Amino acid sequence: xxxxxxxxxxxxxxxxxxxxxxxxxxxxxxxxxxxxxxxxxxxxxxxxxxxxxxxxxxxxxxxxxxxxxxxxxxxxxxxxxxxxxxxxxxxxxxxxxxxxxxxxxxxxxxxxxxxxxxxxxxxxxxxxxxxxxxxxxxxxxxxxxxxxxxxxxxxxxxxxxxxxxxxxxxxxxxxxxxxxxxxxxxxxxxxxxxxxxxxxxxxxxxxxxxxxxxxxxxxxxxxxxxxxxxxxxxxxxxxxxxxxxxx
Amino acid sequence: xxxxxxxxxxxxxxxxxxxxxxxxxxxxxxxxxxxxxxxxxxxxxxxxxxxxxxxxxxxxxxxxxxxxxxxxxxxxxxxxxxxxxxxxxxxxxxxxxxxxxxxxxxxxxxxxxxxxxxxxxxxxxxxxxxxxxxxxxxxxxxxxxxxxxxxxxxxxxxxxxxxxxxxxxxxxxxxxxxxxxxxxxxxxxxxxxxxxxxxxxxxxxxxxxxxxxxxxxxxxxxxxxxxxxxxxxxxxxxxxxxxxxxxxxxxxxxxxxxxxxxxxxxxxxxxxxxxxxxxxxxxxxxxxxxxxxxxxxxxxxxxxxxxxxxxxxxxxxxxxxxxxxxxxxxxxxxxxxxxxxxxxxxxxxxxxxxxxxxxxxxxxxxxxxxxxxxxxxxxxxxxxxxxxxxxxxxxxxxxxxxxxxxxxxxxxxxxxxxxxxxxxxxxxxxxxxxxxxxxxxxxxxxxxxxxxxxxxxxx
Numbered sequence: 031x032x033x034x035x036x037x038x039x040x041x042x043x044x045x046x047x048x049x050x051x052x053x054x055x056x057x058x059x060x061x062x063x064x065x066x067x068x069x070x071x072x073x074x075x076x077x078x079x080x081x082x083x084x085x086x087x088x089x090x091x092x093x094x095x096x097x098x099x100x101x102x103x104x105x106x107x108x109x110x111x112x113x114x115x116x117x118x119x120x121x122x123x124x125x126x127x128x129x130x131x132x133x134x135x136x137x138x139x140x141x142x143x144x145x146x147x148x149x150x151x152x153x154x155x156x157x158x159x160x161x162x163x164x165x166x167x168x169x170x171x172x173x174x175x176x177x178x179x180x181x182x183x184x185x186x187x188x189x190x191x192x193x194x195x196x197x198x199x200x201x202x203x204x205x206x207x208x209x210x211x212x213x214x215x216x217x218x219x220x221x222x223x224x225x226x227x228x229x230x231x232x233x234x235x236x237x238x239x240x241x242x243x244x245x246x247x248x249x250x251x252x253x254x255x256x257x258x259x260x261x262x263x264x265x266x267x268x269x270x271x272x273x274x275x276x277x
Numbered sequence: 278x279x280x281x282x283x284x285x286x287x288x289x290x291x292x293x294x295x296x297x298x299x300x301x302x303x304x305x306x307x308x309x310x311x312x313x314x315x316x317x318x319x320x321x322x323x324x325x326x327x328x329x330x331x332x333x334x335x336x337x338x339x340x341x342x343x344x345x346x347x348x349x350x351x352x353x354x355x356x357x358x359x360x361x362x363x364x365x366x367x368x369x370x371x372x373x374x375x376x377x378x379x380x381x382x383x384x385x386x387x388x389x390x391x392x393x394x395x396x397x398x399x400x401x402x403x404x405x406x407x408x409x410x411x412x413x414x415x416x417x418x419x420x421x422x423x424x425x426x427x428x429x430x431x432x433x434x435x436x437x438x439x440x441x442x443x444x445x446x447x448x449x450x451x452x453x454x455x456x457x458x459x460x461x462x463x464x465x466x467x468x469x470x471x472x473x474x475x476x477x478x479x480x481x482x483x484x485x486x487x488x489x490x491x492x493x494x495x496x497x498x499x500x501x502x503x504x505x506x507x508x509x510x511x512x513x514x515x516x517x518x519x520x521x522x523x524x525x526x527x528x529x530x531x532x533x534x535x536x537x538x539x540x541x542x543x544x545x546x547x548x549x550x551x552x553x554x555x556x557x558x559x560x561x562x563x564x565x566x567x568x569x570x571x572x573x574x575x576x577x578x579x580x581x582x583x584x585x586x587x588x589x590x591x592x593x594x595x596x597x598x599x600x601x602x603x604x605x606x607x608x609x610x611x612x613x614x615x616x617x618x619x620x621x622x623x624x625x626x627x628x629x630x631x632x633x634x635x636x637x638x639x640x641x642x643x644x645x646x647x648x649x650x651x652x653x654x655x656x657x658x659x660x661x662x663x664x665x666x667x668x669x670x671x672x673x674x675x676x677x678x679x680x681x682x683x684x685x686x687x688x689x690x691x692x693x694x695x696x697x698x699x700x701x702x703x704x705x706x707x708x709x710x711x712x713x714x715x716x717x718x719x720x721x722x723x724x725x726x727x728x729x730x731x732x733x734x735x736x
Contacts, residue, residue, distance in 0.1 A: 050726065075673060079662070079666060079670050081667060084673070207591045214631075221595050
């Protein structure tokens with residue numbers, strides 16, 4: 031299978047190791063990865079600020095660049111959700127949009143839902159806290175959030191727990207938001223930081239060595255707080271954890 | 278114009294132990310709600326049903342309101358219509374003054390808070406006694422409620438003890454909740470006995486029966502309406518439900534969502550006045566039909582005021598009800614406030630990380646976080662989003678529309694992050710860096726590495 035890799039702009043620029051890990055996870059699963067170099071950004075920052083007019087050209091651009099692929103895979107739940115759940119306003123009725131919407135996947139859901147991966151063949155001997163990033167969890171449905179009166183499940187948690195030697199630590203609040211929230215992180219700096227520090231405290235009390243998740247944005251916020259306070263937690267994107275475990 | 282949520286929230290979080298205490302108190306309620314919901318086998322189906330009933334009712338609201346009016350009148354109630362808060366207050370005052378009411382026993386009603394009824398009546402010589410314990414506490418403290426279900430949630434028991442010592446003469450230092458509640462009970466009993474009229478809110482008005490339903494945990498709505506001969510019930514137009522059989526759907530959801538109880542201690546059905554008395558139902562629009570006419574936001578009218586979205590909201594729990602500067606705070610309050618006056622409440626649609634937790638606890642499945650996002654778009658279109666932010670987004674949008682510009686901007690940013698001295702990077706202009714480190718900038722972007730290792734001619 032041949033897929034297009036969609037790398038969120040800030041991952042491309044600041045966290046290349048996450049995109050490289052994504053490539054290696056996909057290739058280890060027999061997927062041919064193409065990186066369309068014209069790509070820049072999905073437009074989420076503008077859209078979430080309310081500036082739909084500034085996001086619209088980026089959405090159209092995205093369709094042009096990615097519309098022709100069998101599948102698009104992205105190491106971010108939030109950016110994937112932008113395409114799947116928030117592009118309607120810009121692209122509804124455009125030829126190829128329905129296909130793009132249905133065939134754009136977050137990395138873990140691509141592994142589970144498209145490739146049918148039930149368990150990973152790898153070893154990761156660490157105590158890991160899983161941060162359930164909100165857009166992946168609640169907008170993409172990567173798992174069943176704690177609000178719903180339904181049996182808990184998590185595609186990401188399922189993949190991770192299949193690794194030998196891993197210990198997923200139980201959090202007091204399984205899926206509370208970290209407080210990143212895009213421009214919220216700066217516009218509401220006080221609440222954003224308090225939310226983030228509370229999440230960190232939860233992972234620390236649970237005994238995590240490493241915090242992982244589907245979105246670098248959340249991890250970047252949490253890592254920034256932890257580094258400032260010299261809290262010895264490590265932050266790794268789920269692609270990095272999987273790539274390291276199955277290497 | 279309000280001070281804005283970020284500034285208010287920063288003040289609230291500055292007292293970190295208190296912010297954590299507030300967060301924990303409401304998280305406790307959220308968890309209780311989760312356990313209560315899990316005990317209902319068909320909880321998610323129940324939410325679906327409630328959402329569908331609300332959507333159906335909104336589609337023919339006028340018909341159901343008229344049906345309600347006909348049936349309520351047939352049962353002996355008098356029905357009044359009020360276009361806005363001013364009309365509502367005048368109607369209520371008219372009824373009370375026609376009966377020579379001097380003291381009014383009032384149970385919980387967010388609508389009357391919204392309309393500013395208490396000060397209106399007090400200015401006209403009527404003593405208004407809020408009889409819900411939490412409401413009475415904030416009334417004695419001279420404050421508005423900070424939460425729609427727990428009006429005094431922002432106060433610790435010691436503070437309530439001090440307030441009761443000052444206002445009700447309880448012993449100094451008394452902070453035992455049970456003893457304080459007993460003191461309030463004794464104090465309110467006297468108020469109930471001497472009230473000339475009772476005023477209640479309305480949780481549901483049933484079109485089919487003409488009856489109204491009031492839910493309380495303290496029985497104060499009943500105490501306030503059974504003793505005096507006059508009962509005034511105030512409701513927004515959105516409170517009507519078509520049939521009695523629909524009531525069960527909402528009652529099963531309401532208390533579980535609000536407090537985690539299976540049902541409120543008292544669910545009182547009023548069908549016409551008590552013998553020899555009068556029942557007046559005041560039906561208020563106050564901007565609701567305008568929201569109803571707006572397809573993007575009409576679903577916010579489905580709200581049953583359970584407060585679940587407040588309790589689950591990680592921002593509300595850490596910023597407190599007053600930070601919203603509106604009668605209804607939290608996610609639903611941000612929607613209602615910005616529907617009412619988008620300019621005055623321009624910061625509220627942004628007082629959210631869009632985490633979506635509110636959508637998933639909402640018993641009537643309001644798509645709260647999507648509507649907050651829609652309101653942001655609305656504010657941008659109306660140019661209420663500050664110029665600086667719109668300009669920044671315009672520039673970012675332009676840069677990101679051109680690959681070469683994007684790559685150059687990325688390269689420059691990474692370069693600056695690497696070479697600038699810390700003092701410059703972390704100046705007061707760096708909102709990110711006040712309490713957070715910036716990410717370490719790599720020399721190469723992903724695409725640099727990709728080109729180097731797999732680019733054309735290398736692959």
